[in-house]
Amino acid sequence: VPGNPDAPDLIPAILRGDLRQAAKLITRIERGDSVPSDLLRSLYRAGGKSQVIGITGAPGSGKSTVIDQLLTSYRRAGKRIAVLAVDPSSPISGGAILGDRVRMQRHATDKGVFIRSMSSRGALGGLAKATGDALTVLDAMGWDMVLIETVGVGQNEIDIVRYASTVLLAETPSSGDAVQSVKAGVSEIGDIFIVNKADQAGADRRVQGISAMLHNAPGKSGWFPSVHKVDSISGNGIENLMSCIDAHAKFLMTHTQARKERLLQSVKHQMLWIMQERLARRVLRAPQPVISEAELDALLARRTDPYELAENVTVGHDF
């Protein structure tokens, strides 16, 4: 069975970059099927060689076309790249995002590119946990780069890009004040800001606005985020953006403390999501119910409450 996580030859297959096995395993992860943590642990320890880049931004910020341009340029430079497009919505509203995927499809026949989208249906631990597991698989496969794309619409999606060592935030000249107000929270995780659709009116003003905001924010352990104008349709500004991505990677290489600080932030979140998933399996799926018949009766009579019941759940060593 391809992708069977108990198959003895699955780890070597992933490590040598077997696309079919990897895709099947990621599907299992996405569906929320139980994947042995031993397998993920082995893959994680074998990985760490891919350069992981995260890109987020509101719908309409043109993330997909930026990625399309980056793919073209990095491929020209001989890099092998995987893209993990994380879609927080279910199929109900997923149309627009799946439509965006089409723009990247011209890379679909290129064996040096692997594009994979992921949505949250079924994943008991949520999309964030599943994204980390999928990244573990892609990283173990030995891609030169892994790009993680998320729609920046909520705290969860924003937190997901923490898996990346370099985080790009995309917006447009017409991104309004609503976006600005969110940026207070977002700016602390962005390494590089992109003002896309730079041919539109107001691009320079937008760059100035972001620069002013960044000026007031503290630097991130020595790295000062920069702002880049990009026209992802024509490709203008992409070379410049790539140089900056490169500079950030070099910065992390030479600044161990900065590297550790962001790893700490990232792994704290990943650990939380791993633990939260385990908790969900315990509370929602365990054979022994988490509350007794008597407790349920007490709840109906309002003699107890969910807050008290939650405190009484025994979380064994297995947790």
Added chain:
Amino acid sequence: VPGNPDAPDLIPAILRGDLRQAAKLITRIERGDSVPSDLLRSLYRAGGKSQVIGITGAPGSGKSTVIDQLLTSYRRAGKRIAVLAVDPSSPISGGAILGDRVRMQRHATDKGVFIRSMSSRGALGGLAKATGDALTVLDAMGWDMVLIETVGVGQNEIDIVRYASTVLLAETPSSGDAVQSVKAGVSEIGDIFIVNKADQAGADRRVQGISAMLHNAPGKSGWFPSVHKVDSISGNGIENLMSCIDAHAKFLMTHTQARKERLLQSVKHQMLWIMQERLARRVLRAPQPVISEAELDALLARRTDPYELAENVTVGHDF
């Protein structure tokens, strides 16, 4: 300080329906400020009198106009109603949903109606936990009914309506096959299905399609979900819908086992969200770091991994 959760007179104020205090407390909950669980526990135990109705559906299904009609009709019947509109998105994409709110605004000057929206920014335990806490506050205030509205775009939003004792699922004749495919998961939590915009072509076919799907699904401990055509603009079908909501409430009143089964499902999820939030505070906010400097070094060298580190986190009795 209004809404100060440590103020001794806050509980009596909420119980007598003080709008200002309740609104401030819900804001604290929404922002993810720490609200003492003692306070929530007292409010929960004092509550349980409101009829809680959940309504979910994809964007464009006309949930807000259905609610608008329900508000008008229930107000005519003398009921006092609170609406909790749960918006999973951040301000970035929140425009459309906030726009919908406007339709309900004609009730804004009616003292028998309280409309409150909630989004997820800041809530460490996620929107689901915060929604439960807000519902605890509203329920304690003594409203005859509380309507919870969520956009049905992900598992999380679907799970949130479990707080309700009666769950309405809204769709339209033009809801496509994509929606249908999701329904497999959604149908198990819906008590009443609404085909809104029933003046559009295909309404009867949609009703038949849902009925056929429900026919294949097992009944929910004796309750068989029904399908109702509604035109929420003209109000046609609303009386019929209200009768069915009433019938479901009576069903739960007389079927203790069914009532217990859905309470069990609901409270299991609520307990999980309470525990997950506590876990998040421990992992992300605790004064003592969850991983040591040595563990971080081992992680950088890939001698350990987040899965192993997560297993080693000590979760004390306070958890």
